[in-house]
Amino acid sequence: MLRWLGWMALACAAIAAVVAGGTALTAPGRRALPGADERSREWQARPALRELADRVGLRLGSAVMARDLLGDPQYGPVLAREFNSITPFVEMKWGTLHPEPQRYDFTLADALVDFAAAHRMRVRGHTLVYGHVVDPPNPTYVSEMTDAATLRAAMADHIRTVAGRYRGRVDAWDVVNEPLPALTMPADANALSDNVFTRVLGRGYIAEALQLARNADPKAQLFINDFGVLEPGPKQDRYFHLVQGLLQAGAPLDAVGFQAHVVPLVGPPASSEQVAATLRRFAALGVRLEITELNVFTRTRMNLLTLGLTYDIEQAMQRQAEVYAQVTQACLSVPACQGVTLWTFTDRYRTTIERLTHIRDIPLIFDRDYRPKPAAFALHRVLGQTDRRATDDTLKPPAASWR
Numbered sequence: 438m439l440r441w442l443g444w445m446a447l448a449c450a451a452i453a454a455v456v457a458g459g460t461a462l463t464a465p466g467r468r469a470l471p472g473a474d475e476r477s478r479e480w481q482a483r484p485a486l487r488e489l490a491d492r493v494g495l496r497l498g499s500a501v502m503a504r505d506l507l508g509d510p511q512y513g514p515v516l517a518r519e520f521n522s523i524t525p526f527v528e529m530k531w532g533t534l535h536p537e538p539q540r541y542d543f544t545l546a547d548a549l550v551d552f553a554a555a556h557r558m559r560v561r562g563h564t565l566v567y568g569h570v571v572d573p574p575n576p577t578y579v580s581e582m583t584d585a586a587t588l589r590a591a592m593a594d595h596i597r598t599v600a601g602r603y604r605g606r607v608d609a610w611d612v613v614n615e616p617l618p619a620l621t622m623p624a625d626a627n628a629l630s631d632n633v634f635t636r637v638l639g640r641g642y643i644a645e646a647l648q649l650a651r652n653a654d655p656k657a658q659l660f661i662n663d664f665g666v667l668e669p670g671p672k673q674d675r676y677f678h679l680v681q682g683l684l685q686a687g688a689p690l691d692a693v694g695f696q697a698h699v700v701p702l703v704g705p706p707a708s709s710e711q712v713a714a715t716l717r718r719f720a721a722l723g724v725r726l727e728i729t730e731l732n733v734f735t736r737t738r739m740n741l742l743t744l745g746l747t748y749d750i751e752q753a754m755q756r757q758a759e760v761y762a763q764v765t766q767a768c769l770s771v772p773a774c775q776g777v778t779l780w781t782f783t784d785r786y787r788t789t790i791e792r793l794t795h796i797r798d799i800p801l802i803f804d805r806d807y808r809p810k811p812a813a814f815a816l817h818r819v820l821g822q823t824d825r826r827a828t829d830d831t832l833k834p835p836a837a838s839w840r
Contacts, residue, residue: 470804471751477808486519486813489820495769496559496776497820498522500730503545505786506552513552515807516782522559524729524778525549529562532573535595543602550606561729561778562607564614564662565596566646568632572789580633588637593649600653609658611694611729612650613643616679617663622671626678643679644688651689662694662729667715667764668707680722693719694729698780699760700790701737709763713770720773728768730780732788732800733757733812754799758815761802765816769823783807 490497501523505512516523527533528545535541553560567575574580582588600610616629629635634642643661650659661683666676676693683690695715699706707715716726735753768774780788784798785805791798802813 469806470754470799470808470810473804473806473808476810476814480809480813483817484821486816486820487521489817490521493769493820493823493825494775495820495825496522496727496778497816498524498559498561498776498778499782500524500526500563500778500780501549502526502781502786503528503548507548509785511807512783515803517552517556517558519782520558522561522776522778523549523553524561524563524780526563526781527572529599530564530567530570530573531575531579531595532570534599536576538578538591541598546603550603554606559609560603560607561660562600562603562610562657564611565599565650566592566612566634566642567614568630568634569615569619575633582633582637585637588633589645592634592638592642592646596646596649597653600650600657604654605656607654607657609660609692610650610654611660611662612646613661615663616643616661617666617672617675619665622675626675644683644686647683647688647690658691658725659689660692660694660727660729661690662696664696664698664730667695667697667712667728669711669715673715677718677722680719680724684722684724690724692725692727692775694727696730696780697728697732697764698730698790699733701734702741706733706760706763709767712764712767716767716771716774720771724773726768726771726774727776727778728764728774729776729778731761731764731777732780733760734790734798734800736796736798750799754811757800758811761812762815762819765819766823769819769825772825 486497497520499516499520499522501516503525506516525546528549534543534546550560552558564570579588579591582591596612600607618628618630622628627640629640629643638645647659647661650657661680663672663676666673680690680693719726735757736748740748765777768777779802782801783803783805784801785807787797788800791800799810802810802816804810
């Protein structure tokens with residue numbers, strides 16, 4: 438109920454933003470942030486984040502939009518300098534790659550994979566099966582299927598074709614994304630998200646999809662991925678039991694992803710201790726772990742109620758920096774946690790949450806002109822101070838194995 442009320446607050450925020458129009462509520466990110474020039478000069482004298490991440494065996498990644506990479510000459514150099522891993526934002530989702538039953542379009546996905554190869558970056562494929570995706574939605578021919586044999590054949594063809602095409606070039610796959618209910622937990626402890634795959638194929642579709650992905654690329658690391666599971670609570674418990682059940686059934690699940698979209702309008706972020714405890718809990722199952730979608734929004738409920746007039750941008754950036762540092766430090770403290778991926782890295786382009794709510798924010802570690810914010814320095818400090826050491830095993834995905 439509290440989470441539902443939080444989302445209602447977010448919806449109200451969207452209405453307030455529209456009503457407020459040009460007030461301070463939409464101002465962050467539209468002009469230079471305090472101290473931007475000084476931070477930029479200092480940043481140039483420092484080792485890149487990527488260099489520090491390599492030293493400690495962390496996959497430090499960013500989600501990437503091909504249109505931004507191809508259309509903005511500043512985007513690629515910053516991406517390649519600071520990160521050693523990328524995740525396609527929409528370019529590998531079903532609605533982009535496979536818009537018609539007999540037609541695949543790999544143009545944008547190929548561009549990202551080629552960029553990663555040219556810059557020695559890992560690729561996390563995102564995502565093979567996603568029931569309630571909205572950006573872009575699944576094609577109608579998939580979302581309206583009602584026959585199990587037809588949908589099963591379509592899923593098998595899609596996974597074989599996509600994962601097979603990138604065999605040896607995509608290191609990891611979010612095979613099934615967001616399998617759990619989004620906002621409220623049904624009374625049935627085994628309930629999954631209500632989507633075409635669960636309705637038509639049943640809960641066994643997750644294990645089926647994992648097996649298909651393993652067959653298509655035996656060496657790729659296979660994930661399931663979900664949000665709202667870093668902090669303790671009913672959803673995390675269900676995620677744990679889902680992972681445990683898949684492993685006990687022999688499904689080829691190698692790793693577990695934890696989204697981390699920190700939205701103060703919805704609720705406080707999980708503490709560093711809570712994140713570390715969550716990671717240790719799942720690590721005990723024998724899987725690898727990653728923070729897969731980290732961004733930290735700054736709008737608060739009080740800020741919303743005052744239409745942005747109480748927004749202290751320097752204070753907001755410092756709080757944001759603390760969260761980025763805490764989540765990354767928690768990952769580094771758990772040996773099974775192999776990576777942290779930001780969603781995405783520059784405030785120049787709006788995130789999905791900003792597009793949906795019409796509330797402009799500054800959720801990322803570089804500003805709209807690619808200058809580092811305090812969050813970038815916080816990550817730099819955490820990576821530079823950690824005593825975890827890189828080994829050959831931490832710099833590459835583990836060999837695929839049956840469980």
